[in-house]
Amino acid sequence: MQEYEKNALGLLVLGALIALGKLLASDEKITPRLFFGRMILGSATSMAAGAALVWVPGLPPMAVTGLGAALGVAGHQAVEIWLRRRGSGLLKGSDAKDDVK
8 A cells, every 4th residue: 555545544534533533422312324424524524634735745644644633623513514504405405596605
């Protein structure tokens, strides 16, 4: 496995573990839908840290991991809040122009 593949896998696992920790620490009832949804969301937001390599190609793996952890926590929360507010309207088929303010 090459270095970039190890970094990507590490970011995926990191995001999933952050999401799992947040889920276990909350008072919400854990359902399979909530469990898998948060795992996917946490992994995806942590993977966004890989985009930092576009701006800074020589970024050390530890810095990418730190960005992944930060995005895994803050990004997960921001995406979840956005989905709760706007996502239901998108699923119901509301106009896209109503989404932008």
